[in-house]
Amino acid sequence: MRFGRREILKELTCSLRGRAIGLLGPNGAGKSTLINTLLGFYKPSSGSARVLGSDIRTETRRIRSLVGYMPENDAFISKMSAVSFVQMMAELCGVPASAALERAHEALFQVGLAEARYRELGTYSLGMKQLAKLAQAIAHGPRLLILDEPTNGLDPSARQRMIRMIRDIRDSKQLQIVLCSHLLRDVEDTCEEVLILNQGRVAHYSNLQEERKANKRFLELETYGANGDFTEAIEKLGCECAVTANRLKMILAAGVEIRDIYKIAAEREVRIRRLNFRRDTLEDIFLKAMGN
Amino acid sequence: MAVYRRVYTSYVGPLTPAWSRSLVLFRYSRRKLFRSKLQTGLFVLCFFYPLACLLIIYATHNLAFLERLGGAGSLIKIDSKFFLTFVTVQGTLAFVLTAFTGPGLISPDLANGALPLYLCRPFSRAEYLIGKASVLAIVLSQITWIPGLVLFVVQASLEGPGWAWNHLWIVGSIVLSSLIWIAVLSLLAMALSAWVKWRIVAGALLLAVLFFGAGFAQAINAVLRTQSGDYINIVYLMGVVWTSLFRVENEAAISSAEAWIALLMYCAICLALLVRKVKAYEVVK
Numbered sequence: 001m002r003f004g005r006r007e008i009l010k011e012l013t014c015s016l017r018g019r020a021i022g023l024l025g026p027n028g029a030g031k032s033t034l035i036n037t038l039l040g041f042y043k044p045s046s047g048s049a050r051v052l053g054s055d056i057r058t059e060t061r062r063i064r065s066l067v068g069y070m071p072e073n074d075a076f077i078s079k080m081s082a083v084s085f086v087q088m089m090a091e092l093c094g095v096p097a098s099a100a101l102e103r104a105h106e107a108l109f110q111v112g113l114a115e116a117r118y119r120e121l122g123t124y125s126l127g128m129k130q131l132a133k134l135a136q137a138i139a140h141g142p143r144l145l146i147l148d149e150p151t152n153g154l155d156p157s158a159r160q161r162m163i164r165m166i167r168d169i170r171d172s173k174q175l176q177i178v179l180c181s182h183l184l185r186d187v188e189d190t191c192e193e194v195l196i197l198n199q200g201r202v203a204h205y206s207n208l209q210e211e212r213k214a215n216k217r218f219l220e221l222e223t224y225g226a227n228g229d230f231t232e233a234i235e236k237l238g239c240e241c242a243v244t245a246n247r248l249k250m251i252l253a254a255g256v257e258i259r260d261i262y263k264i265a266a267e268r269e270v271r272i273r274r275l276n277f278r279r280d281t282l283e284d285i286f287l288k289a290m291g292n
Numbered sequence: 293m294a295v296y297r298r299v300y301t302s303y304v305g306p307l308t309p310a311w312s313r314s315l316v317l318f319r320y321s322r323r324k325l326f327r328s329k330l331q332t333g334l335f336v337l338c339f340f341y342p343l344a345c346l347l348i349i350y351a352t353h354n355l356a357f358l359e360r361l362g363g364a365g366s367l368i369k370i371d372s373k374f375f376l377t378f379v380t381v382q383g384t385l386a387f388v389l390t391a392f393t394g395p396g397l398i399s400p401d402l403a404n405g406a407l408p409l410y411l412c413r414p415f416s417r418a419e420y421l422i423g424k425a426s427v428l429a430i431v432l433s434q435i436t437w438i439p440g441l442v443l444f445v446v447q448a449s450l451e452g453p454g455w456a457w458n459h460l461w462i463v464g465s466i467v468l469s470s471l472i473w474i475a476v477l478s479l480l481a482m483a484l485s486a487w488v489k490w491r492i493v494a495g496a497l498l499l500a501v502l503f504f505g506a507g508f509a510q511a512i513n514a515v516l517r518t519q520s521g522d523y524i525n526i527v528y529l530m531g532v533v534w535t536s537l538f539r540v541e542n543e544a545a546i547s548s549a550e551a552w553i554a555l556l557m558y559c560a561i562c563l564a565l566l567v568r569k570v571k572a573y574e575v576v577k
Contacts, residue, residue, distance in 0.1 A: 039412050041572040061310075061414045069412035075405040079324065091316045092413045094307035103303065110300060136409060141303025172300040 001030075001037050001200075002045040008033045009200045012047070016178070016195060018207065020170045022187030023180040024286060025197035031180045032072060034197070035146055039069060052144060065093060068142030068175075070133045072149040078122030082108055082132050085121055086139045093140035100139070107135040111165060127158035134162070138169065145169065148180045159186075166190045188282040196289040204289030211285065219258070221248040222274035223265070233264045313415050317423025318430070325393055325427060334392060335431065338385045342439035345378055349443060353450040370447050375462050376538040378440055383473050383530070386432045387502065393431065394481025395494030397424045402569070403489045411572040421482070421566060428478040437470035465537040473530060476555055479562035480526075486569040502527055519545035523554050530555065 001009035009030045023031045036042050038051050040060035048055065054062045077085055083104050090100035108117040111131040116124070121132060130150065137145060150166065151159045167190055170177050181187055187194055188208070196204040223230070223246055231241050231248065237260060238253030252258075258275070265272050326332050351357045352368050401407055410420055444463055448456035480501065485494035505524055512521030522528050522545060529551040535541070536548030544551075 036573055039572075041408070041411065061416075064412060065414040067412065069408070071405070071408045071412075073405050073408075075407075075409050077406050078400055078404055080320075084320070088316060088320050089409060089413070091308070092313055092410065092415050094310070094313070094414065095303060096306065096308055099303070099305050106301075133409075138300060140413075141301065143302070169300045174300060174302045 001033055001042060007200065009037065009044075011201055014195060014202050014205055016193065018176070018191075018193035019173070020166075020177040020179065020191045020193070022191035022194040022208075023178060023197065024184065024187055024194055024282075025182065025203070026290070027182060029182075029197040030200040031182075031197055032148055033200075035069075035148055035178070035180055039064065039067065039146070066143045068137035068140065068145045070137040070145075070147045070150055072152060072180075074129060075133060076121040076124075076129055078120065080121055081118050082113055082121055082124070082135070083117045085132065086136045089136040090139040095140050103139045103141070104135070107139040108132075110138070111135045112161065126153045127155065130154060130158075130162065131165075134165065142175060144176050144178065146178045146180070149182070150179065151181070151183060151186050163189045184282045184286055194282065194285070196286060198290055204285060206285060208282065217252045218277065219250050219252060219261070220274075220276040221250070221261070221272055222246060223248060224271040224273055226265075226268075226270045230264065230268050230270050233268070234261065237264075310414065314419045314423035314426065317410075317420065318426045321397055321424060321427040322431070325396075325431070331389070331393055334389050335435070338382065338389060338435035339439070341381050341385070342378070342435075342443065345374075345439075345443050346446060349447050349450065370451070372459070372462055372465070372538040373540055375440065375444070375466055376534060376540055378443065379436065379466060379469050379473075379534060379538075382436045382439070383470070383534075386436055386473065387477060389435070390428060390432065390477040390481050391495050391498050394428055394478065394498065395485035395488075395491045397427060397485065398482050398570070399485035399489050399491045399494055402486060407570065408572040417567070417570050421570060425478050425482060428481065429474055432474045432477065433470070436474065437467045440466035440470065462538070465539075469534045469537045472533060472555060475559055476526065476530070479559050479566070483562035483565040483569075486566055522546055523550075526555070526558060 001007070012034070023034065025031050033042065037044055038049060038056055040056055040063065044056070048057065050056065051063045052066050054066075056063060080088075083101075086104035086107055087097075087100045090103050091097055095103060105114075105117065108114055111134050113128060113131050113135065116128060121129065124132060130152070134147070134150065137147070147166065151162050154162060163186060166177065166179065169175065170190065177190070179187060179190055192209050193207050194205070195202065226246065226248065231243055234248075234250060235241055237256050239250045239256060240253075241248060241250045243249075261275075262272070264270075326335070348368060349370055352370060401410070407420075411417065441463065444459075444466065448459075481494070481498055484497045484501070485491065488494040488497060506527050509521035509523075509525035509528065512524070513519060528544075529546075532542065532544045532546060532548055532551035533555065535544070536551075546554075
């Protein structure tokens with residue numbers, strides 16, 4: 001993807017199949033450009049892409065009929081009530097007027113704007129406008145929901161509400177979500193897979209759930225009364241251990257369960273004060289991908 | 293599904309045909325237009341002159357009324373000049389109506405960044421423009437060529453089939469003269485509102501283009517001692533086209549073909565400006 005001489009997206013090869021995919025990257029990484037290209041707003045200079053099996057060059061209309069899009073920037077019609085706005089947007093997707101009105105009410109209830117749905121959008125606060133944008137994106141029942149920075153400009157409680165809503169939509173299992181954000185927390189809270197972009201290239205792609213599962217083998221113990229005997233017994237099970245003061249870090253061997261650790265501790269009268277799965281956070285993954 | 297069920301459900305019902313999506317935009321824009329009392333009032337005002345014309349046509353066929361008028365009755369003649377005057381008056385009113393309604397069609401969408409919301413749907417830029425332009429086209433048609441045709445039919449029914457047959461070309465003149473004016477006004481109003489993004493300023497700019505354009509054209513003609521300034525005077529160009537369509541003599545320095553070409557060029561420029569501006573996102577190269 002090129003804008004004039006600037007190459008925005010390059011050598012981008014990936015296949016995203018998860019139910020909730022996070023599109024991460026620093027500002028200017030090409031996240032929004034990728035979304036806009038997939039939606040057919042920008043014509044790619046080379047290469048090809050498919051969304052839900054449809055080619056972005058030749059089947060833009062079909063793609064758009066299957067997608068719900070929540071743009072990053074302010075986008076509304078000021079002199080229109082929220083219910084009319086959402087109804088019109090659903091009608092533009094082909095939903096008949098009466099069904100569109102019903103779905104507009106449902107969508108506004110779902111995002112928590114039921115009480116304010118007859119108010120003009122111009123009078124809404126920033127958080128309410130974000131919710132209205134989400135409502136218009138889901139009103140026509142898309143198969144893919146693209147959210148571009150959905151928590152932009154929201155205060156912590158509004159952000160929590162938005163994240164909860166996205167999770168509810170995800171858990172309905174009726175559509176897939178692509179969430180584009182530079183906020184790691186948002187992606188971590190809502191997504192199962194993550195695609196990290198950096199300078200227009202794929203820097204990392206991983207399944208967060210798999211990573212979390214893999215990291216479950218990594219344990220950190222805080223003990224009282226442990227000695228070399230305790231560590232040796234654990235090492236005999238095949239685990240790798242590292243001791244620092246009264247903390248013991250270990251990688252569990254295959255077939256070893258946490259209850260085995262508890263058993264050894266009980267036999268040697270060692271008290272386990274804290275047991276943590278030391279996970280790679282998304283921040284770790286992100287920093288690794290950025291090469292930092 | 294009842295509104296109290298707050299879980300996401302996909303839509304599995306029937307869909308409307310793709311060609312009808314522009315009508316959605318037309319319906320909502322029209323509803324918005326007539327929510328304003330001022331614009332509704334203006335729209336109603338536009339029917340006063342056609343009503344007066346209707347009375348005049350009726351009166352010219354009422355012998356008792358003509359006798360009461362005496363000699364003055366013979367002054368009223370229903371011919372191409374009568375319909376040219378009708379189109380001119382209604383055209384002026386159409387311009388005033390456009391100045392109030394036209395800029396409000398696109399500029400709020402651009403100012404509030406709503407275009408990505410329209411264009412991320414199975415809805416093209418062309419359909420968006422057609423949907424918005426159709427509001428003006430239909431509203432302006434209701435006050436220009438439609439009442440013009442009604443007047444023609446009334447006159448023909450009162451005068452007899454012979455008159456209708458001899459003056460059938462006036463039907464084409466009424467429709468064509470109105471349509472070119474509607475096209476120029478709609479495209480100009482939409483292009484200006486797309487570029488200015490501010491409704492009031494766009495309305496003022498529309499007035500400026502037509503009135504100051506005429507003044508500027510006069511100035512060019514006077515300073516350069518040519519008639520080339522007339523090409524930037526849209527009102528003048530339209531006058532030339534109208535008089536030629538109604539077969540009324542004029543002393544214009546430019547021919548009707550030149551006026552047609554100039555007007556079509558203005559339409560093409562406005563369309564190009566619109567196509568350039570009506571995009572989901574601006575690309576900064």
